[in-house]
Amino acid sequence: DTGVSQDPRHKITKRGQNVTFRCDPISEHNRLYWYRQTLGQGPEFLTYFQNEAQLEKSRLLSDRFSAERPKGSFSTLEIQRTEQGDSAMYLCASSPRASGELFFGEGSRLTVL
Amino acid sequence: AQSVTQLGSHVSVSEGALVLLRCNYSSSVPPYLFWYVQYPNQGLQLLLKYTSAATLVKGINGFEAEFKKSETSFHLTKPSAHMSDAAEYFCAAVYGGSQGNLIFGKGTKLSVKP
Numbered sequence: 001d002t003g004v005s006q007d008p009r010h011k012i013t014k015r016g017q018n019v020t021f022r023c024d025p026i027s028e029h030n031r032l033y034w035y036r037q038t039l040g041q042g043p044e045f046l047t048y049f050q051n052e053a054q055l056e057k058s059r060l061l062s063d064r065f066s067a068e069r070p071k072g073s074f075s076t077l078e079i080q081r082t083e084q085g086d087s088a089m090y091l092c093a094s095s096p097r098a099s100g101e102l103f104f105g106e107g108s109r110l111t112v113l
Numbered sequence: 114a115q116s117v118t119q120l121g122s123h124v125s126v127s128e129g130a131l132v133l134l135r136c137n138y139s140s141s142v143p144p145y146l147f148w149y150v151q152y153p154n155q156g157l158q159l160l161l162k163y164t165s166a167a168t169l170v171k172g173i174n175g176f177e178a179e180f181k182k183s184e185t186s187f188h189l190t191k192p193s194a195h196m197s198d199a200a201e202y203f204c205a206a207v208y209g210g211s212q213g214n215l216i217f218g219k220g221t222k223l224s225v226k227p
Contacts, residue, residue, distance in 0.1 A: 033215075040220075041220075045216070
């Protein structure tokens with residue numbers, strides 16, 4: 001069990017650029033979640049996959065955000081035309097069941113200049 | 114709206130003292146409740162969980178939490194703080210009808226003084 005891995009760990013970009021984050025969940029987990037965490041706040045839910053199907057999206061996930069999980073394995077989160085307000089830690093988590101017991105990666109920190 | 118409230122963004126205790134971190138949930142139907150811990154530069158880790166079995170839940174590293182429906186609370190305690198307990202602690206809930214999506218509180222940063 002190698003845990004949930006996320007890449008890159010840090011990304012600095014200029015406003016208006018596109019960025020993509022990757023998450024590799026624990027291999028036997030069919031559920032995958034993306035959260036966003038800003039300074040002084042708890043993680044906020046963005047979206048959820050069961051296998052390859054994206055079953056729920058938060059209102060926080062604007063049209064500039066898109067997430068995929070092809071073949072039900074790794075997932076990508078893309079942010080188009082980044083804004084300074086997108087600066088945050090993006091967390092990925094996986095789980096074998098809908099129990100709330102999530103296994104988190106270390107996160108991908110985005111800084112938009 | 115369903116929410117989780119953590120009282121106190123920062124708590125400071127002396128080594129060996131009692132740790133008490135407060136958490137309240139907002140629902141007449143008790144959700145599943147969790148405490149997660151985040152050490153510096155590490156991912157969130159599950160500390161303990163309440164899923165409607167015993168109201169006193171024991172977790173890792175000597176932490177425990179008590180579910181009190183009458184107070185809609187799920188406070189986290191540890192009898193004797195250790196320096197290694199310094200971290201940020203998040204209370205979270207899964208409400209009925211969700212797909213295991215956690216709703217987190219804002220977190221409480223615990224400092225332990227020698």
